[in-house]
Amino acid sequence: MTREDVIDFLYAEARMLDEGRFSDWLDLWTPEGHYWMPLDWGQTDPIHQTSLLYEDQFMLRLRVERLNGARTFSQKPKSRCHHVLSRPFIDAYDPGGVTRTVTPMHYVETRLDEQFLLAITARHDLVVQDGALKIAGKRVDIVNCDAAFGNIQLLP
Amino acid sequence: MGYAETRAAMQALVTPTEAHRDLYISPDIYRLEMKHLFANTWVFVGHDSQVPKPGDYYTTQVGDQPVILVRHSDGEVRVLYNRCPHKGTKVVIDRAGNTGKFFRCPYHAWSFKTDGCLLAIPLKKGYENTGFEGSEAAKGMRSVGDVRNYRGFVFARLAPEGIGFDEYFGGSLSSFDNMVDRAPEGRLEVAGAPLRYLHKCNWKMLLENQTDTCHPMVAHESSAGTAVKIWEAMPKSPDTPKPMAMEIIAPFMSPYEFFENMGIRTWPNGHGHTGVHHSIHSDYSAVPGYWEQMVAAHGAEKAQAVLGENRHNTCYFPNLMIKGPIQLLRNFIPLAADRTLVETWIYRLVGAPDMLVARTAMYNRLINAPTSMVGHDDLEMYERAQEGLAASPNDWVNVQRLYDPGEDLGAEAVENGTTERQMRNQFAAWVKFMTASMPEAAA
Known part of the structure; x- marks a missing residue:
């Protein structure tokens, strides 16, 4: 694994989400990986306070299967999303342990006539399992996390 | 259309079993609600x-x-x-x-x-x-x-004169009592920031949905139904513990019979609750150490009475809902006829194990967040209703289920859990407090 592999991985992940390949995206995770989207700026506790998301693999799988469900009325028609990434910072590079990255990005989600933009910072903990990079944890901070939002139906 | 600021004009908008669509879509009615309804009630x-x-x-x-x-x-x-x-x-x-x-x-x-x-x-x-x-x-x-x-929850009546707090809420305060009595030290503390979820619909749609027991198995099939399917298909042994998330989400798929039997209680002035006999919160796993703390604080008999009450949603007219068993509060803040900000707060039971507030925080993000699948299911229905109500051939929203022509909303009552009596109760209160400071007819 090289530093370039790490950066390619992060771009490939965003591309999967933009192309709606959510089942492939689930395969990027370790079994214990959690996706965290804090509600409060600088939040440190995902357990005893409300977050926007703090999901294990069961919940992420549920989310993906729901998006494809026949009676998922809020996805008729389906939402689409679009990520624009800045070059990721590799804050810690450890091919034998945890590699930590910080990726500023703009996230756009749309459905029907509505479209919104979120400015976010994604923090990944990446590990190598069975010769492939995997997401052991992902934290997504929205710059206006304390604002009132309508539906955010897909995953930044 | 413009409405006369009179009792007669407002009374014409609500029948015993229907509400006029202008209650949801008219900016004029919204303006009158802000001036009268939200001034005369305890908010x-x-x-x-x-x-x-x-x-x-x-x-x-x-x-x-x-x-x-x-x-x-x-x-x-x-x-x-x-x-x-x-x-x-x-x-x-x-x-x-x-x-x-x-x-x-x-x-x-x-x-x-x-x-x-x-x-x-x-x-x-x-x-x-x-x-x-x-x-x-x-x-x-x-x-x-x-x-x-x-007991820590602060209410205001804007109007200088009007109904007193105790008369206004009456027996409905028992839901607040139950929520606070669940704390071994007898008080709650706010836990973290509130969810703030913007809804492009009228505030009353949210209020009505809290006691709408015929929608979960339909509107939430996409989320709760899928969760149940995934869990059933997962390889596991009979003693594999059900994940906390499953305990929270699976009861949304309960059959009609479950909701019929849970019961609905209404109180005068527009207040009421689902889950008289049981609720979606009844079968959560016990939290180690909590029962002992409650017995030490209250004695076994009262502890049993407090924890045996599992009210589902208690609605406080006009725009509040609490879930006593999990210490969660939703405030439906009106912004316009077609815009509502839903703030959801959670509270820690002072003196109780942290696992209780962890479960409540999980419930909140799974059910009430702008990122929540269950929230997406509901908001889709509200927004479709807000748009659909533009259709002019039918002026009326129907809330007739299990209506009895002799219905007395001035009396407390417990009925079948799928009745729309609590919605009718809210509309009766709407007329009462909308018109409390209006003349009978234009001078």
């Missing part, structure tokens, strides 16, 4: 643990009125309009903080005690011999009509 402001020390404040709104919840130097909470009496500037801008011994307007430095009294004006001699003492400005920051702190 939730905040929890007193948000302002624990003198000078602590929290800003919010009651109807469309900007207000400050503040802890005064005497230790009591006050609710003041957030408006400088001089030029109208909001005296406090941030959502929460501590102002010390007084408020100071950032525009011209007029200052006020934390009960609103005018304290000082720079260069005050400029007002000498101007008759300033008799002006509105000299009265300082104005207080709302009345305030009540009920």
Whole structure:
């Protein structure tokens, strides 16, 4: 694994989400990986306070299967999303342990006539399992996390 | 259309089993609701643990009125309009903080005690011999009509005169009692920031949905139904513990019979709750150590009575819902006829194990967040209704299920859990408090 592999991985992940390949995206995770989207700026506790998301693999799988469900009325028609990434910072590079990255990005989600933009910072903990990079944890901070939002139906 | 500000005009909009669509879509009706309904009723402001020390404040709104919840130097909470009496500037801008011994307007430095009294004006001699003492400005920051702190939950009535707190809520306060009694130390504390979820629909749709027991198995099939399917297909042994997330989400797929048998209770003035006999919160796993704490605090008999009550959603007219068994509160803040801000707060049971607030936080993000699948299911229905109500051939929203022509909404009652009686109860209260300060007909 090289530093370039790490950066390619992060771009490939965003591309999967933009192309709606959510089942492939689930395969990027370790079994214990959690996706965290804090509600409060600088939040440190995902357990005893409300977050926007703090999901294990069961919940992420549920989310993906729901998006494809026949009676998922809020996805008729389906939402689409679009990520624009800045070059990721590799804050810690450890091919034998945890590699930590910080990726500023703009996230756009749309459905029907509505479209919104979120400015976010994604923090990944990446590990190598069975010769492939995997997401052991992902934290997504929205710059206006304390604002009132309508539906955010897909995953930044 | 423009409505006359009269009892007759408002009464014509509600029948015993229907509500006119203008209650949801008319900006004129919305304006009258802000002026009358949200002034004459007792509206939730905040929890007193948000302002624990003198000078602590929290800003919010009651109807469309900007207000400050503040802890005064005497230790009591006050609710003041957030408006400088001089030029109208909001005296406090941030959502929460501590102002010390007084408020100071950032525009011209007029200052006020934390009960609103005018304290000082720079260069005050400029007002000498101007008759300033008799002006509105000299009265300082104005207080709302009345305030009540009920076991930590602060309510305000904007109108100076009107129904008292105890008469207004009556027996419905038992749901707050149950929620607070679940704390071994007898009090709650707010836990973290609230979810803030913007809904492009009328505030009453949210209120109605809280006791709508015929929608979960339909609207939430996509989320709860899929969860049940995934769990059933997962390889596991008979003693594999059900994940906490499954305990929370699976009951949304309960059959009609479950909801019929849970029962609905209504109280006068538009209040009511689902889950009289059981609810979706009844079968959560026990939390180690909690029962022993409750017995130590209350004795076994009262502890059993408190924890045996598992009310589902208790609605406090006009715009509040609480879930006593999990210490969660939703405030449906009206912004326009077709816009509502839903704030959801969670509370820690002081003295109880952390696992309880962890479960509540999980419930909140799974069910009430802008990122929540269950939330997406519901909001889709509200927004479709808001748009569909534009269709003009039918002016009426129907709430007739299990209606009895002899129905007496002035009496407390317990009925089949799929009745729409609580919705009818809310519309009766809507007429009562909308018109309490209106003349019968135009002069």
